[in-house]
Amino acid sequence: MADQDVIYKTEALIAEDIDAYLDQHQHKTMLRFITCGSVDDGKSTLIGRLLYDSKMIFEDQLAALEDDSKKVGTQGQEIDFALLVDGLAAEREQGITIDVAYRFFNTERRKFIVADCPGHEQYTRNMVTGASTADLAVILIDARKGVLVQTRRHSFLCHLIGIRNIVLAVNKMDLVDYSQEVFDKIVADYAGFAKEIGIESFTALPISGFKGDNITTAPSANTPWYEGPSLIDHLETVEVRSAVDRNKPFRMPVQWVNRPNLDFRGFSGLIATGSIKPGDAVRVLPSGKTSTVKSIVTFDGELDEGVAGQSLTLTFADEIDCSRGNVISVSDNPPQVADQFEATIVWMADEALHVGRSYWLKLATQTVSATVQAPKYEIDVNSLEHLAAKTLELNQIGVAEVLTDKPIVFEPYTDNRTLGGFILVDKITNATVAAGMLNFSLRRSQNVHWQPTDVTRESHAIMKNQTPRLLWFTGLSGSGKSTIANEVEKRLALMNRHTFLLDGDNVRHGLNKDLGFTEADRIENIRRVGEVAKLMVDAGLIVMTAFISPFRAERQMVRDMLPEGEFVEIFVDTPLEVAEARDVKGLYKKARSGELKNFTGIDSPYEVPEKPDIVVNTVEMSVEEAAQHIVDQLLPLK
Missing domain, CATH: 3.40.50.300 (P-loop containing nucleotide triphosphate hydrolases)
Structure with missing residues (x-):
């Protein structure tokens, strides 16, 4: 019996040692x-x-x-x-x-x-x-x-x-x-x-x-x-960094809203920096709403304190709006909110940066549309010289301004890697094309604020008794975009609809007269037109645009500017040989002879729409038939 007791005690000590080692x-x-x-x-x-x-x-x-x-x-x-x-x-x-x-x-x-x-x-x-x-x-x-x-x-x-x-x-x-x-x-x-x-x-x-x-x-x-x-x-x-991060102000990007039942609503995420305790005052950004922490919940039970590096769920004492992409911070020392930045960018894609093109910018749990302006300079990492640059190629590093379509919560990368480091993702291929570090927000982003107005875009639409839309005609030069768009507008006018036609050539006489036909200029051309068209749609108009708009990314950029269903992509499907045979303006002839560079279809690509909302084939249809087909697809207009 004594021997058995010794065995039990030995096993207990071994188990205790194992538990201590595992702990x-x-x-x-x-x-x-x-x-x-x-x-x-x-x-x-x-x-x-x-x-x-x-x-x-x-x-x-x-x-x-x-x-x-x-x-x-x-x-x-x-x-x-x-x-x-x-x-x-x-x-x-x-x-x-x-x-x-x-x-x-x-x-x-x-x-x-x-x-x-x-x-x-x-x-x-x-x-x-x-x-x-x-x-x-x-x-x-x-x-x-x-x-x-x-x-x-x-x-x-x-x-x-x-x-x-x-x-x-x-x-x-x-x-x-x-x-x-x-x-x-x-x-x-x-x-x-x-x-x-x-x-x-x-x-x-x-x-x-x-x-x-x-x-x-x-x-x-x-x-x-x-x-x-x-x-x-x-x-x-x-x-280690986590130890350093614990001494910084509390920051936690919200990963998801934890709502298993009607009696529980918490906000889950990984604490980036700082620490938090029940009773601490917190602020939710970018809204700025404040509350106090009611409890800190984990799978293993509630905690008395959460620290940097831990994944957990916070519950608040008050019912305030908070969702994925928001950042919960200490109330009296919150991070910044802005939509324009200077950033250092490491380009990681085989295809060079398209200045002005819209990319997805992902920072912590936030995802927004962003455009990169022409680099201020490229950094030669061998000599540390600052070199002039118009774009960034694979493995190049540069400093440029980044503009987002809405404000994001951030801190300079040197202070907070989580809220200062981002990636850029191509909207068409979903490939990560760059990694970046936010240096600081531009002062103008703090000085320009959206001015609310009492007459809303919905009010404008009701006054005009119509559903506003942007009819985006795209196709090769000579495909018939402008002619068909003009015919569509005439038919809508006979139906007492409020319309406006933005034609590619006409816009280049004024708003975009400073732009050429390089890829970067084409992107900026479409961006400006998209912004103008958006304002017109906000005014309740049915807007038609006739632009080659050769790149899918820019057409998607404009679609993203508008509410679901208001952007209608109309592909005027005309084979290159047919469009070139028409050559109403003599542009194809100049392009073939080398007099006109960067001409779509000859020495510059045209990316055919993958899922256009409406397709018209001008080989099989007359202008009148194409226009009527488009109008029929749009009905009812209210």
């Missing part, structure tokens, strides 16, 4: 960091060494790794640690990193997520992706080569992205006989450059990813002159 592991802090630098500086090897030394490799993985290492012929070393990270076949074949590789490992003191970023210049966008969530950057330098162009590029990008914990890891010290002189010179060179770009401090370590010097244990016998911490010691003790 300790669960509450470890998480550090996200990246490794970056020039090609072949040893980034992947370093991460592989960290994974190996932290016992994060399973036996079957280790066996496969040893087999792969033999195939690639590692220099006398049993294991090629880089193969643990370079997962793409193309990476192994070329011996380089192409995509960002994420790996997880942990030590007794902390959990880690590390991103191995590519070193080649053409993969700058991949590197920015990896850096966007990092707390720390390990910038590797080959001790034989010193500070290189990519060292400068990646250091600048890390600082730009907001990483303030920089580790300068001078790698491959074994290949320079662990020379302190070489190490000190590289650190001095880097310090001079770092000061230029605003890096106030960094931690320098002499390491060898190949041999393991100063990575997990320190000091290495090979570097008796170095008295600092090992890399892993530094990673375990450096302050």
Whole structure:
């Protein structure tokens, strides 16, 4: 019986130890960091060494790794640690990193997520992706080569992205006989450059990813002159961003409204910065409505306090409007609200920035339409020069003004990554085309306010006894847009409808006389026409526009300006050869001879509508038949 008691007590102690270990592991802090630098500086090897030394490799993985290492012929070393990270076949074949590789490992003191970023210049966008969530950057330098162009590029990008914990890891010290002189010179060179770009401090370590010097244990016998911490010691003790964010004012973007039943209404999200307690006064932006926190609810029960990095649900003492995209903040120190900004933009798409084109801008849980103006300048990240630029190409970085269609809640990126960092998404392809950082709001956005009027757009429509619409005629030059639009207006006039026709050529005599026919000018041409047409529709009119409007994105931009159902896209479907045969204005002839550049259908594209509301084929229909078909489709007009 005594023996049985001993067994029970032993099992209880073991269970207690396991529970304590699990609790300790669960509450470890998480550090996200990246490794970056020039090609072949040893980034992947370093991460592989960290994974190996932290016992994060399973036996079957280790066996496969040893087999792969033999195939690639590692220099006398049993294991090629880089193969643990370079997962793409193309990476192994070329011996380089192409995509960002994420790996997880942990030590007794902390959990880690590390991103191995590519070193080649053409993969700058991949590197920015990896850096966007990092707390720390390990910038590797080959001790034989010193500070290189990519060292400068990646250091600048890390600082730009907001990483303030920089580790300068001078790698491959074994290949320079662990020379302190070489190490000190590289650190001095880097310090001079770092000061230029605003890096106030960094931690320098002499390491060898190949041999393991100063990575997990320190000091290495090979570097008796170095008295600092090992890399892993530094990673375990450096302050993580979430700890810093907890000392900032409370901010929580609302992810969704939690309404499981009629008796409960809460607002769920991830706390970006600060902390919150029941009874704290809060403000909901952009509306500015205020209340106090009634309770803090989680799946495991209610909390006495919520802090940065936690996902939870807040309930309010008052019934105030709050929805997805709003931001809940501390009442007496709220973030800013604006619709015009200066931003730093990293262009990530193969297709260049279209100045003036409408993109989706996503910031925290907010999604709005936004346009980017012509860049003020492009940043040469190698020389740090500001270069003149009309647009931004793949991997280029520039500073430009960004305008949104409605105010958004934000803070400068340097103060708050969550409310200052955004992405731009192409409205047609849904592809992410850029990442950006808001620097500040433009003063004019604070000085211009929407003036409410007593006579509403609904009142204008009632007075005219009609449903306002925008009939958007699109098609090639010579397709018959203006002729058909004119005929439609005549028929609507006979029905006593209040109309107005905006013709492409006529508008270019006045409102848009300063615009040419480049892609950027075409986009701005349509934007201006869309804004004017919107005002006319607000006045209760049935507006017709006859413009080539060759790009789907701009037609969608105008559609988004109006309430559902008020934008009617009419595709005047005429084959190019038919339109060119007509050539009423002689434009096709000039375009073919080279006298007229950027002409739609010849040396500039026309994007056929994918789902037009109305289609008329001028080969099969006369002008009168096409016009009547359109009117019939619109009826009833009330």
